[in-house]
Amino acid sequence: xxxxAAVMQGRRIRHAETMREGLRWxxxxxxxxxxxxxxxxxxxxxxxxxxxxxxxxxxxxxxLGMSGRMVARGSAxxxxxxxxxxxxxxxxxxxxxxxxxxxxxxxxxxxxxxGFVDPRRFGCVDLVPTAAEDAHRxxxxxxxxxxxxxxxxxxxxxxxxxxxxxxxxALLDQKIVAGLGNIYVAEALYRAGISPLRLAGTVAxxxxxxxxxxxxxxxxxxxxxxGSSLRxxxxxxxxxxxxxxxxAVYGRAGQPCPDCPGLPGCGGVQQITQSGRSSFFCPKTQR
DNA sequence: CATTAGCCCTGAGAGC
DNA sequence: TGCTCTCAGGGCTAAT
Numbered sequence: 001x002x003x004x005a006a007v008m009q010g011r012r013i014r015h016a017e018t019m020r021e022g023l024r025w026x027x028x029x030x031x032x033x034x035x036x037x038x039x040x041x042x043x044x045x046x047x048x049x050x051x052x053x054x055x056x057x058x059x060x061x062x063x064l065g066m067s068g069r070m071v072a073r074g075s076a077x078x079x080x081x082x083x084x085x086x087x088x089x090x091x092x093x094x095x096x097x098x099x100x101x102x103x104x105x106x107x108x109x110x111x112x113x114x115g116f117v118d119p120r121r122f123g124c125v126d127l128v129p130t131a132a133e134d135a136h137r138x139x140x141x142x143x144x145x146x147x148x149x150x151x152x153x154x155x156x157x158x159x160x161x162x163x164x165x166x167x168x169x170a171l172l173d174q175k176i177v178a179g180l181g182n183i184y185v186a187e188a189l190y191r192a193g194i195s196p197l198r199l200a201g202t203v204a205x206x207x208x209x210x211x212x213x214x215x216x217x218x219x220x221x222x223x224x225x226x227g228s229s230l231r232x233x234x235x236x237x238x239x240x241x242x243x244x245x246x247x248a249v250y251g252r253a254g255q256p257c258p259d260c261p262g263l264p265g266c267g268g269v270q271q272i273t274q275s276g277r278s279s280f281f282c283p284k285t286q287r
Numbered sequence: 288c289a290t291t292a293g294c295c296c297t298g299a300g301a302g303c
Numbered sequence: 304t305g306c307t308c309t310c311a312g313g314g315c316t317a318a319t
Contacts, residue, residue, distance in 0.1 A: 023296095024295070024296090024315085048312090048313075048314095063313080063314090065296095065313060066311070066313055067296085067298085067312080068312095119297050119298065120296045120297050120298085120313095121295080121296055121297080122313060122314080123313090138314095138315095164289085165289080165290065165291095169290080169291090172314095174314080181312050181313070182311090182312065182313085227312090228312070229312095230311075230312065231311075231312090232299095233312070275290080275291065275292085276293090277311095278310085278311090
């Protein structure tokens, strides 16, 4: 979102175009027309949703799903930043043909071309009145922002109290806390020394005192690293995020965890399936 | 009510 | 080389 804001904020959308009816859900009627001609005022994020405020009291709600990315190309900003083999190195700008799986394109008044690329099409785009952003059906009921000061061990503990579900599932539940996905749940639980199998209700108390700072640290560090690029994720400027280089457990089944490297009898990071998703953890340090 | 399977898609990588 | 199978940053909906 920060990369998008750097390119789009204060600019006018000269032209917008959709290449298909929608992604996960149909695009709202008249989406391209509403975007065309509007100035981009500001950006905001809530959970995993971006909200782009445009002229006319409208906000554009964007979710990247699992494989979505917003890619800018063609502007001076991008040209100055892109590397020789960057994903957007052609710099052809607004006259470029759509790239594969590009479903929405916005051309700005400075010639920058912003494309929403999403192979799996799990992402979504919708319009919502700026004055009522949080009343959007996809945002209603979402839990606290993990990086807010209001997200404290007491708050998390209260949300977990009495829960019989594994802490892994509870942290993925956006109603408990916003914005955590499979990677960051694994990494946060590792840092806090908590097993993903532990029942959520037993995390309230001392464990949530460790867990909340772990969540904040993992997210903060990842944002600073530009996010995690497993396969095809790129930031708006075409650079990949590099936080995957700092994973302690995610995707590291069988490898020793950073805290007990090569100890005898330690089988390394374990991979299990919980509610249909992979969990990675160190049975030795996470209880 | 609270949890969990199924499902929406394409592409990459493994195994044969 | 090419096929088939499994799995992947998410989250809604129906079923249990």
